[in-house]
Amino acid sequence: MLKQxxxxxxxxxxxxxxxxxxxxxxxxxxxxxxxxxxLVGKKHIKVLQMEDEIASINACIGASLAGLKVMTATxxxxxxxxQESIGLAHMMEVPMVIIDVQRVGPSTGMPTFPAxxxxxxxxxxxxxxxxPIIFYPNSVEELYRYTxxxxxxxxxxxxxxxxxxxxxxxxxxxxxxxxxxxIAQRSMPPLGTSNRHFTGLTHQDSRPVxxxxxxxxxxxxxxxxxxxxxxxxxxxxxxxxxxxADTLLIAFGALSRAVYxxxxxxxxxxxxxxxxxxxxxxxVASRYEHIIxxxxxxGQYCYQIERLLHRxxxxxxxxxxxxxxxxxxxxxxxxRQKLPKQVSVS
Amino acid sequence: MPRQKKGEVAxxxxxxxxxxxxxxxxxxxxxxIVGGKLVSYDRxxxxxxxxxxxxxxxxxxxxxxxxxxxxxx
Amino acid sequence: MEDTVRFKxxxxxxxxxxxxxxxxxxxQVLKSLAQAFEExxxxxxxxxxxxxxxxxxxSAGFFDLDSVHTAHGRAIPLAEGIKTANENLKVVVSSGDGxxxxxxxxxxxxxxxxxxxxxxxxxxxxxxxxxxxxxxPTTRLNTKxxxxxxxxxxxxxxxxxxxxxxxCFYARSTTFHLPHLKKCIVEALRHPGLSFVDVITQCIVNNxxxxxFKDAFEMxxxxxxxxxxxxxxxxxxxxxxxITRCAGV
Numbered sequence: 001m002l003k004q005x006x007x008x009x010x011x012x013x014x015x016x017x018x019x020x021x022x023x024x025x026x027x028x029x030x031x032x033x034x035x036x037x038x039l040v041g042k043k044h045i046k047v048l049q050m051e052d053e054i055a056s057i058n059a060c061i062g063a064s065l066a067g068l069k070v071m072t073a074t075x076x077x078x079x080x081x082x083q084e085s086i087g088l089a090h091m092m093e094v095p096m097v098i099i100d101v102q103r104v105g106p107s108t109g110m111p112t113f114p115a116x117x118x119x120x121x122x123x124x125x126x127x128x129x130x131x132p133i134i135f136y137p138n139s140v141e142e143l144y145r146y147t148x149x150x151x152x153x154x155x156x157x158x159x160x161x162x163x164x165x166x167x168x169x170x171x172x173x174x175x176x177x178x179x180x181x182x183i184a185q186r187s188m189p190p191l192g193t194s195n196r197h198f199t200g201l202t203h204q205d206s207r208p209v210x211x212x213x214x215x216x217x218x219x220x221x222x223x224x225x226x227x228x229x230x231x232x233x234x235x236x237x238x239x240x241x242x243x244x245a246d247t248l249l250i251a252f253g254a255l256s257r258a259v260y261x262x263x264x265x266x267x268x269x270x271x272x273x274x275x276x277x278x279x280x281x282x283x284v285a286s287r288y289e290h291i292i293x294x295x296x297x298x299g300q301y302c303y304q305i306e307r308l309l310h311r312x313x314x315x316x317x318x319x320x321x322x323x324x325x326x327x328x329x330x331x332x333x334x335x336r337q338k339l340p341k342q343v344s345v346s
Numbered sequence: 347m348p349r350q351k352k353g354e355v356a357x358x359x360x361x362x363x364x365x366x367x368x369x370x371x372x373x374x375x376x377x378x379i380v381g382g383k384l385v386s387y388d389r390x391x392x393x394x395x396x397x398x399x400x401x402x403x404x405x406x407x408x409x410x411x412x413x414x415x416x417x418x419x
Numbered sequence: 420m421e422d423t424v425r426f427k428x429x430x431x432x433x434x435x436x437x438x439x440x441x442x443x444x445x446x447q448v449l450k451s452l453a454q455a456f457e458e459x460x461x462x463x464x465x466x467x468x469x470x471x472x473x474x475x476x477x478s479a480g481f482f483d484l485d486s487v488h489t490a491h492g493r494a495i496p497l498a499e500g501i502k503t504a505n506e507n508l509k510v511v512v513s514s515g516d517g518x519x520x521x522x523x524x525x526x527x528x529x530x531x532x533x534x535x536x537x538x539x540x541x542x543x544x545x546x547x548x549x550x551x552x553x554x555x556p557t558t559r560l561n562t563k564x565x566x567x568x569x570x571x572x573x574x575x576x577x578x579x580x581x582x583x584x585x586x587c588f589y590a591r592s593t594t595f596h597l598p599h600l601k602k603c604i605v606e607a608l609r610h611p612g613l614s615f616v617d618v619i620t621q622c623i624v625n626n627x628x629x630x631x632f633k634d635a636f637e638m639x640x641x642x643x644x645x646x647x648x649x650x651x652x653x654x655x656x657x658x659x660x661x662i663t664r665c666a667g668v
Contacts, residue, residue: 023504046503051529055496058489062500065487066508088490191467191485191501192508195431199480199488207434208480361435365442370636394423398597401446402436406424
């Protein structure tokens with residue numbers, strides 16, 4: 001098996017190419033730019049450098065409808081610009097992969113320290129209701145592997161799938177085994193073969209229906225069912241059991257690499273599919289008295305977990321791009337003493 | 347002898363929005379809105395102005411071809 | 420069937436009537452587009468129509484071919500994505516002035532730089548009609564609208580200068596000059612690079628009446644009297660319509 005030393009962003013490219021990427025549209029932004037740089041010049045991939053991220057995602061929607069597998073890559077500020085059209089892509093059922101290499105925000109923040117501040121934006125950034133599938137790997141090898149998953153889930157669910165990364169893992173160099181994974185093919189005929197009308201309006205059978213609450217609810221239910229059912233084939237997580245521990249730590253992405261340090265004292269759970277949330281967490285969490293979430297933001301995923309588990313969850317919030325083992329250790333120690341003993345409600 | 351009508355104006359009342367564009371384009375005053383409804387008379391000269399300018403695809407003009415006959419004898 | 424209605428094969432008659440107000444010029448532009456497709460005898464599977472948001476944004480849904488109704492202002496980059504993915508398709512953008520020149524203005528600038536082979540038909544009614552009549556990028560100086568009660572002080576968007584700056588195809592016509600409008604669209608569709616057809620069209624309900632026109636017909640008569648056809652100009656004057664020359668094509 002071919003092994004290569006790759007940067008995180010390069011691993012994404014290697015996988016995207018093998019998964020059948022046909023067009024990439026993007027706008028330069030650190031720490032995602034390498035993806036744009038290194039795709040330029042590839043013979044079988046069309047690359048558009050657009051005037052902004054709004055144009056990029058819309059070019060992707062167009063090219064996807066025209067039959068190509070498409071991808072765009074950006075970071076927080078650009079991801080914010082894309083939000084409206086992410087909703088459009090869900091409404092029009094357009095498969096695509098969106099890479100968001102997170103950096104510190106809001107706004108320009110600390111260019112370009114890593115962060116995990118786009119968790120809720122990735123889930124709820126566009127207006128209205130939609131049900132995106134979101135992955136967040138924690139190594140270069142995993143960026144490679146889950147880029148395949150993102151492309152496949154996008155084709156299966158006919159929706160934009162988001163692959164979160166962060167400044168650490170996208171710029172990290174690690175050895176990757178360039179395995180081949182199964183590849184899903186496009187099920188929808190391309191533009192220029194029929195008389196369909198793709199619209200962001202609420203619709204029934206490609207006809208706008210703008211004043212029927214029933215039609216809207218039916219459409220939403222369809223979209224939700226489709227994404228939820230697809231996501232079941234992609235229930236990725238990592239669980240490191242510790243039968244002597246009374247506390248379960250939950251972390252993901254770059255930070256979870258540091259949290260591995262604590263596996264002697266704590267049990268660890270790392271969701272790789274952040275949304276829809278992995279149901280297995282409910283069962284795992286019920287075995288521990290305390291749950292502590294660690295994330296590089298002010299507590300975005302923590303609240304989602306509280307909602308999933310219906311119990312109080314501790315938070316170690318680490319915004320600002322710093323990962324310091326000593327700090328994490330002290331904060332965990334302090335927090336554990338304060339947390340009430342709880343048994344999960346089932 | 348009265349002038350023969352040269353066209354048949356077919357109005358689709360489901361599409362017509364009574365915008366009053368076609369009656370004002372018609373050179374023979376063959377179209378009119380009467381009681382909130384577009385009506386046509388028998389003065390059509392098949393100039394196609396109404397069909398052309400209708401924004402709502404509500405009018406189709408069909409030309410009538412008159413064959414001149416010579417009395418047998 | 421008379422030849423004059425053969426163009427209807429490009430439209431979804433089952434979706435009619437259109438949602439536009441009585442007297443709105445959008446229907447006339449819609450027809451002209453279909454007539455231009457008919458004149459070029461295009462295959463339905465060869466054309467894709469893309470629109471943005473607003474009154475004119477609803478136009479895409481009436482074509483009996485694959486069509487896309489995008490987010491506000493995003494018709495052009497989406498159309499560029501389609502064209503890049505499949506160069507064999509004729510990609511037509513059919514949208515309004517607020518959509519293409521206002522919220523989507525930056526995309527237009529850059530599409531002309533790239534000279535992407537698209538045909539953009541801009542329904543330029545000088546107003547944001549669907550939202551009730553606010554000033555748009557093409558609203559004329561001193562015109563009173565909901566948002567310019569004392570008269571518009573902003574200079575109208577000089578779209579001709581923008582398009583011509585990058586040597587793309589520019590034509591202008593009105594909904595009075597319908598045979599000319601069709602000719603403009605046909606020539607635009609034949610153009611190998613980016614082509615832009617600027618269609619001056621009437622919004623009687625949310626613009627015309629407020630500025631003193633009695634009905635749509637009166638607006639059409641204003642176009643008739645105000646605009647002269649000049650199909651051989653380098654650059655059209657304000658009171659001219661026509662197909663401008665495109666250097667090197």
